Amino acid sequence: MIPANETYLLNRVQNKGSETLASYREHGGYVAIEKILKENTPFDQVIEELKDSGLRGRGGAGFPTGLKFSFMPDPEKDPRPRYLAVNADESEPGTCKDRILLREDPHGLIEGILIACRAIRAEAAYIYVRGEYRKEYNNLFAALAEARAAGLVGKNIAGSDWSCEIWMHKGAGAYICGEETGLMESLEGKRGHPRPKPPFPAGFGLWGQPTTVSNVETLFNVPFILNRGARWFRTMGTEKSPGNILCGISGHVERPGVYEVPLGISTRTLIEEYAGGVWKGRKLKAFFPGGSSTGLLPASAIDTPMDHDGMKDAGSMLGTAALMVLDETACTVRAMEVVARFYDHESCGQCSQCREGTQWLYQIFRRLENGQGRVEDVELLDSLAHGMAPGKTICALADAAAIPTHAIVKNFKDEMMEHATLGRCPLSHDHSTKEKREPAEAGA
Amino acid sequence: MALPEKLVTEFDELCSHYPERRSGLIMALHRCQEELGGWISPETMEAVAGYFEMEPVEVYGVASFYPMFRMTPPGEHVVSVCHNIACELRGAPDILKKVCEVTGASVHGTSSDGKFTVETVECQGACTTAPMFDLDGVYHEELTLESVEKILGGLS
Numbered sequence A: 001m002i003p004a005n006e007t008y009l010l011n012r013v014q015n016k017g018s019e020t021l022a023s024y025r026e027h028g029g030y031v032a033i034e035k036i037l038k039e040n041t042p043f044d045q046v047i048e049e050l051k052d053s054g055l056r057g058r059g060g061a062g063f064p065t066g067l068k069f070s071f072m073p074d075p076e077k078d079p080r081p082r083y084l085a086v087n088a089d090e091s092e093p094g095t096c097k098d099r100i101l102l103r104e105d106p107h108g109l110i111e112g113i114l115i116a117c118r119a120i121r122a123e124a125a126y127i128y129v130r131g132e133y134r135k136e137y138n139n140l141f142a143a144l145a146e147a148r149a150a151g152l153v154g155k156n157i158a159g160s161d162w163s164c165e166i167w168m169h170k171g172a173g174a175y176i177c178g179e180e181t182g183l184m185e186s187l188e189g190k191r192g193h194p195r196p197k198p199p200f201p202a203g204f205g206l207w208g209q210p211t212t213v214s215n216v217e218t219l220f221n222v223p224f225i226l227n228r229g230a231r232w233f234r235t236m237g238t239e240k241s242p243g244n245i246l247c248g249i250s251g252h253v254e255r256p257g258v259y260e261v262p263l264g265i266s267t268r269t270l271i272e273e274y275a276g277g278v279w280k281g282r283k284l285k286a287f288f289p290g291g292s293s294t295g296l297l298p299a300s301a302i303d304t305p306m307d308h309d310g311m312k313d314a315g316s317m318l319g320t321a322a323l324m325v326l327d328e329t330a331c332t333v334r335a336m337e338v339v340a341r342f343y344d345h346e347s348c349g350q351c352s353q354c355r356e357g358t359q360w361l362y363q364i365f366r367r368l369e370n371g372q373g374r375v376e377d378v379e380l381l382d383s384l385a386h387g388m389a390p391g392k393t394i395c396a397l398a399d400a401a402a403i404p405t406h407a408i409v410k411n412f413k414d415e416m417m418e419h420a421t422l423g424r425c426p427l428s429h430d431h432s433t434k435e436k437r438e439p440a441e442a443g444a
Numbered sequence B: 001m002a003l004p005e006k007l008v009t010e011f012d013e014l015c016s017h018y019p020e021r022r023s024g025l026i027m028a029l030h031r032c033q034e035e036l037g038g039w040i041s042p043e044t045m046e047a048v049a050g051y052f053e054m055e056p057v058e059v060y061g062v063a064s065f066y067p068m069f070r071m072t073p074p075g076e077h078v079v080s081v082c083h084n085i086a087c088e089l090r091g092a093p094d095i096l097k098k099v100c101e102v103t104g105a106s107v108h109g110t111s112s113d114g115k116f117t118v119e120t121v122e123c124q125g126a127c128t129t130a131p132m133f134d135l136d137g138v139y140h141e142e143l144t145l146e147s148v149e150k151i152l153g154g155l156s
């Protein structure tokens, strides 16, 4: 039984034609921005409301959104043009929540963008959509055209004296362009090489101008908070992680899916109630709580609350709340081999610790899984990861590879050792037969 | 080679969205790949460089950074199989094998009849409907060995 928690994020997506302006209007759409413009609500007031709500970024880092908006310089003192960059690059493995919003409820995002742009006094927003999301891009593009035709985007919005442009941009398959400064480089038509910080985007962002970068789901929350108030928002979730979040549950569960849940809900409820339990009546072995960059936790952590503090206390991270479940037949070393291969592939190569480190992590996980590993490899992985992070590189991709490496050494050391001492994967005799395991179950 | 008039008109409009013209480069490369044979040929590279007033090697430096841009011509159909962790857990290795079997292409290769190019890709944001592949720009999700056969068998 799925608990009867209050929902708002996904309420509209069931409606027929939910992606259209007419449907959005019918469900109270664009009321928040029209009210702000009509009443000429002070800029600070919107930011204060967001601060009071306690909304934290849904892109992975969980930074308080109101506070981030307040970092933008005072336009009286710094009259440069300023921008909002909307992060719709969604490429953290396991994560597929923004995709639903882009495809099924694009006007909700557009209204969030407008409110954010007015609050930070941005003259334009750029939505960076990952290149593979073609349908999502097209739906958002169509919604934007509708909104523009209705006078909600562009010059003199809703008859006011305020103007704001929203433009769309496509990525082309590079994970690193989801990192905020990599995203900005990519938007400028360059390779997506992250920039050293400082300077921070609020001072030196897109084209060197003040810029705020926000995730799709984060901005999607904004109109709800403005309409219903910070106090309402805080009735859901926890003191330090208020509101609902979109939690994608994938891997070995009966009902994978993207579910809207209050932050702080227990992982057990997510797996057992929402996702229908571990599939095929099997036992839980491990889970990534929030994407491949978050440490793999053992089954004993199943009662951990799904929020920033809960996951941190358990030795992992909330990340993007993309919960990936491994059943008792899964091999954690193989899982980390796949994850390490990903970071090796996606490292942009600017920092030697990351470029070399991700490659070594992948090679070592691979040889462990293939039966050529040594007992010392376990310590070696840990020490390599220490050499890469934290804070040793230009961006946090190196951390994203190091964190799950530390976690597997901490939580699944025995299984790693077993690989080394047996000279093979204990769950399957060698890699090639492993790939043939349970062929009939694929995609079941 | 000069860029087709249609694309030039499109790019002029596109570049007007940005304070700096060069920002349109990645979107322009996407359109070129779509319209000019499914890859970025050296001729295309040169034409794009001309449009953006850049050196061709600079355009190459950007294009080659992004996995979606092809530097060699693909087969008639492109199957991009996700092999990242959520898909792996739901059987991606078997799906990939099946795809190769049905198409006659090897991974990162093209079938001898030129019909299919098969490649592996990283997470495509379809993890809760894994395993998946992208066929010519359209996602196919919740794949089974049978559905792979049906989808691709119809094309070969």
Ligand SMILES: Cc1cc2nc3c(=O)[nH]c(=O)nc-3n(C[C@H](O)[C@H](O)[C@H](O)COP(=O)(O)O)c2cc1C
Residues within 6 Å of the ligand: A056, A057, A058, A059, A060, A061, A062, A063, A065, A068, A087, A088, A089, A090, A091, A092, A175, A176, A177, A178, A179, A180, A181, A213, A214, A215, A216, A218, A219, A395, A396, A397, A400
């Ligand atoms: C390697 C890397 C990849 C990232 N990918 C994404 C992404 O795909 N989408 C996203 O919203 N944030 C991503 N982030 C986080 C962004 O840098 C940034 O924190 C976020 O977009 C800010 O938005 P928020 O405050 O609304 O969460 C990534 C960060 C790193 C280090």
Ligand code: SF4
Residues within 6 Å of the ligand: A176, A193, A194, A346, A347, A348, A349, A350, A351, A352, A354, A355, A393, A394, A395, A396, A397, A398
């Ligand atoms: S940490 Fe890795 S991805 Fe980030 S800038 Fe350095 S090399 Fe590039």
Ligand code: FES
Residues within 6 Å of the ligand: A093, A094, A095, B082, B083, B084, B085, B086, B087, B088, B122, B123, B124, B125, B126, B127, B130, B132
């Ligand atoms: S892991 Fe395959 S779509 Fe996410």
